Amino acid sequence: xxxxxxxxxxxxxxxxxxxxxxxxxxxxxxxxxxxxxxxxxxxxxxxxxxxxxxxxxxxxxxxxxxxxxxxxxxxxxxxxxxxxxxxxxxxxxxxxxxxxxxxxxxxxxxxxxxxxxxxxxxxxxxxxxxxxxxxxxxxxxxxxxxxxxxxxxxxxxxxxxxxxxxxxxxxxxxxxxxxxxxxxxxxxxxxxxxxxxxxxxxxxxxxxxxxxxxxxx
Amino acid sequence: xxxxxxxxxxxxxxxxxxxxxxxxxxxxxxxxxxxxxxxxxxxxxxxxxxxxxxxxxxxxxxxxxxxxxxxxxxxxxxxxxxxxxxxxxxxxxxxxxxxxxxxxxxxxxxxxxxxxxxxxxxxxxxxxxxxxxxxxxxxxxxxxxxxxxxxxxxxxxxxxxxxxxxxxxxxxxxxxxxxxxxxxxxxxxxxxxxxxxxxxxxxxxxxxxxxxxxxxxxxxxxxxxxxxxxxxxxxxxxxxxxxxxxxxxxxxxxxxxxxxxxxxxxxxxxxxxxxxxxxxxxxxxxxxxxxxxxxxxxxxxxxxxxxxxxxxxxxxxxxxxxxxxxxxxxxxxxxxxxxxxxxxxxxxxxxxxxxxxxxxxxxxxxxxxxxxxxxxxxxxxxxxxxxxxxxxxxxxxxxxxxxxxxxxxxxxxxxxxxxxxxxxxxxxxxxxxxxxxxxxxxxxxxxxxxxxxxxxxxxxxxxxxxxxxx
Numbered sequence: 159x160x161x162x163x164x165x166x167x168x169x170x171x172x173x174x175x176x177x178x179x180x181x182x183x184x185x186x187x188x189x190x191x192x193x194x195x196x197x198x199x200x201x202x203x204x205x206x207x208x209x210x211x212x213x214x215x216x217x218x219x220x221x222x223x224x225x226x227x228x229x230x231x232x233x234x235x236x237x238x239x240x241x242x243x244x245x246x247x248x249x250x251x252x253x254x255x256x257x258x259x260x261x262x263x264x265x266x267x268x269x270x271x272x273x274x275x276x277x278x279x280x281x282x283x284x285x286x287x288x289x290x291x292x293x294x295x296x297x298x299x300x301x302x303x304x305x306x307x308x309x310x311x312x313x314x315x316x317x318x319x320x321x322x323x324x325x326x327x328x329x330x331x332x333x334x335x336x337x338x339x340x341x342x343x344x345x346x347x348x349x350x351x352x353x354x355x356x357x358x359x360x361x362x363x364x365x366x367x368x369x370x371x372x373x374x375x
Numbered sequence: 376x377x378x379x380x381x382x383x384x385x386x387x388x389x390x391x392x393x394x395x396x397x398x399x400x401x402x403x404x405x406x407x408x409x410x411x412x413x414x415x416x417x418x419x420x421x422x423x424x425x426x427x428x429x430x431x432x433x434x435x436x437x438x439x440x441x442x443x444x445x446x447x448x449x450x451x452x453x454x455x456x457x458x459x460x461x462x463x464x465x466x467x468x469x470x471x472x473x474x475x476x477x478x479x480x481x482x483x484x485x486x487x488x489x490x491x492x493x494x495x496x497x498x499x500x501x502x503x504x505x506x507x508x509x510x511x512x513x514x515x516x517x518x519x520x521x522x523x524x525x526x527x528x529x530x531x532x533x534x535x536x537x538x539x540x541x542x543x544x545x546x547x548x549x550x551x552x553x554x555x556x557x558x559x560x561x562x563x564x565x566x567x568x569x570x571x572x573x574x575x576x577x578x579x580x581x582x583x584x585x586x587x588x589x590x591x592x593x594x595x596x597x598x599x600x601x602x603x604x605x606x607x608x609x610x611x612x613x614x615x616x617x618x619x620x621x622x623x624x625x626x627x628x629x630x631x632x633x634x635x636x637x638x639x640x641x642x643x644x645x646x647x648x649x650x651x652x653x654x655x656x657x658x659x660x661x662x663x664x665x666x667x668x669x670x671x672x673x674x675x676x677x678x679x680x681x682x683x684x685x686x687x688x689x690x691x692x693x694x695x696x697x698x699x700x701x702x703x704x705x706x707x708x709x710x711x712x713x714x715x716x717x718x719x720x721x722x723x724x725x726x727x728x729x730x731x732x733x734x735x736x737x738x739x740x741x742x743x744x745x746x747x748x749x750x751x752x753x754x755x756x757x758x759x760x761x762x763x764x765x766x767x768x769x770x771x772x773x774x775x776x777x778x779x780x781x782x783x784x785x786x787x788x789x790x791x792x793x794x795x796x797x798x799x800x801x802x803x804x805x806x807x808x809x810x811x812x813x814x815x816x817x818x819x820x821x822x823x824x825x826x827x828x829x830x831x832x833x834x835x836x837x838x839x840x841x842x843x844x845x
Contacts, residue, residue: 167641169669173648180655237640259643262651 159204159273159313160184160334164194164220165235166212174207177262178269182296182309184337191215198224202333205272207265210236210247218250225251231272235260270294277320284319286373289358291319298358305357310335314350318363322375325366382579383572390568391561398557406550413542414521418514421482421523424535427472428484429527487532494530507532519543578607582614594622634797638680642673649673683811686744687796690818697738697822704774704843705730705767707739711746712765715754723760726750733767733774735845741819742843745827746776748812749839753780756837769845776841785831793829816841 161183165171171187178185186201188194191212198206198220206224210217221232231253236243239257247255253275254268274282274293282294290299298305298315307315313335318326331347351363351371364372476482476497483500485493491506507515507524514523522536581598588596597618598611653666689695712728719726746765753763761781768775785793792798794817799810813829820827824844831837 167645169645169672170641170648173645173652173666173669177648177652177655180652237637237644258640259647262648262655 159317160186160201160337161205161207161269162186162188162194162197162201162203163207164188164191164198164212164217165207165209166190167209174265177266179337180309181266182313183269184313184335184340186338191217191220195220195223198230199227202228202330203230204276204334205231205233205269207233207235207269208252210234210238210243218246221247221250221252229276231276233265233268233272267294274320279320284322286319286322286362286375289362291315293320300358307354307357310350311354311357314347315354315358318371318373322373325369325372327370330370383569383576386572386575387565387568390572391565394561394564394568398561402550402553402557405553406546409549410546413546417521417537417539417542418523421514421521421535421537424475424482424484425523425525425533427475428486428533428535429525431469431472432486432533433529482535482537484533484535486530486534488530493534500536504534504536507534578605578611582607582611586614589618589621594618594625631796635680635684638797639677642676642680645673646670680811683815686815687811687818690815690822693822697741699736699738701734701736702739702742704733704735704737704742704776707743708746708765708767708776711743711750715747715750718751719754719763722754722757724754724757725762727762727764729764729766731767731769733769733776733845735774735843737823737843738819742823745816745819745841746778748816749776749778749841752812753778753837753839756780756785757782772845773842774845776843778839779836780838781836784833784835785829785837786833790829790831794827 159182161178163171163174163178163185165174165187166189168189171189175185175187183204186197186203188197192214194206194208194212195215197203208217208220212220217234217236221234224230224232232251233254233256234247234252235256235258236247237258244255253272256265256268270282270293274280279293282292284291284293288301289305290302292298293316296312296316298307298312314331317331317334328347335347335350351365355363362373364374366372476484483497484495485497485500485504486495487493487506493500493504493506496504501520504522505517507522507526509515510526513525514521516522516539517536519538519540520536521539522534524532524534526532585596585598597615600608600611600615649666649669653663658666708730709728712726716726750763750765757763757780763781764777764779766777766779768777789798794813796814797810798814817827820841820843826842828840829837830840
């Protein structure tokens, strides 16, 4: 899952990015509205965390212009907690709204819910054969026994699970699993696929030659 | 509503009392005029008869031929007056005189010599008419009779009287009519007075109702002032202006509080995010250090905000009086320039100082803060490698400090709000300050009785001017 954070307070931006990366997300960052809008339009993020008060282009404007091009789920962050501001945010096209100061666990939970909803998934535990993927706990078990995956491996499984039954291209996987700072060594997709197969069985991920990968629902 | 406390009731009482007094005065006067008029007429009638009687008596007592046929005067047995002797046995009246006394026997008469009992009296005269004693008055009222008398020769006293029972009953009727009219006028007056008082008090009731709503917390209420020129209309206008200012002050206070809370949200977010993220797992020492540094920056920002807020609150409350002392504004400015030079140097901004001696009386610490805030603003909203010019001058009775900076300038919209609390041109937090610097500067300058203004054109330079009384 790849997420964009647009926030102008550097310490807040760093803290958020660190936490999200540790949760296994691929994280891009932008420190002003213009940069944020550019990235949000260029890349098909799984979610955008957007501050409202931004230099150059405020959050409302970024959201409005982004909505002309993309349906990416957006979580608005703002210091304004009047109901009129919340209404405006949701009406402009935000999918969720969080008032500063917020608790990090709540932000993470809301992000998970956003991503799940955008994949039209209402449950947080998805079962595929004998494998269960718990999106809330970010854990995978097989035959009720936990399977230890790296964050990258989990992200791969989660993304394929949320798009189960579809063929996911390598480009899509690159876009959603790796952020702008990942070097070429860490994004060796084949290595991650092979590791997941070792842990969950070779048939868990099917290869569609010339197209991509697929998990049968 | 206890009525002695109600203005309407008090007005009504006073009004009623006045009306009663006026009506009574008028009624009594009217009654007495009428009474006097009637008595005057009676007295004239009586006096005519007294005179006629005296004439008759004299002609009777004159020595006349006893057989005078057509004299009509009664013949008297005693022709000569002698003391102690009743001179009159009979009184003959001419028909003309008789007519005066009429048939209805309305008028009666009595005539005295020296005796207490009248020597002569008309048949219809009441019993026991006391002989008049006073020689001053010519008329008297005795019970239901009005009598006129004269002490005149040939007898001692001649009295003519008549009953005034009819007049008295008429006067009583007249009094009753007067009382009835007075009562009616009083009732009409009281009703009219109540209506007038109600009308006059109504705007006061309106004002009270509005003021009660405002007291209950609805500051948007205003008194409707249909009549603007009356006393109450002017009062309502004054109250409305007061309410408006109160409303604005409350709104400003509310906005200020909201802004202050808002400004604290971001550093608290930093603290929460950094600590929660950091504590999620074990980390190398460098990462802990990084987190603690971020927390420190957030805390310093909060400290700066709190200090600014307290400073503003102190100036607003006027708790700490200004410590005015003789000083030189140019020296204060020079010190501030030296302090702020490193900040300017970071962005390659040069500061030109053109400071001429400008003695004045002010609170040195506070004015230094004003200069620092304006300089910091001039550096922050400058372009890299730009320039700040600071100058002091003295014009008649005023010392003037101008700070001029190159840079993007101030938009017209921003210029209008530039001294408002928490106003920031860029709406974002990158600046690391809360937008209170110029507001504090303005508050301090105004506390000194001076003025501060900003001028700029978008895309051009900006100039801040501070005027202080010398």
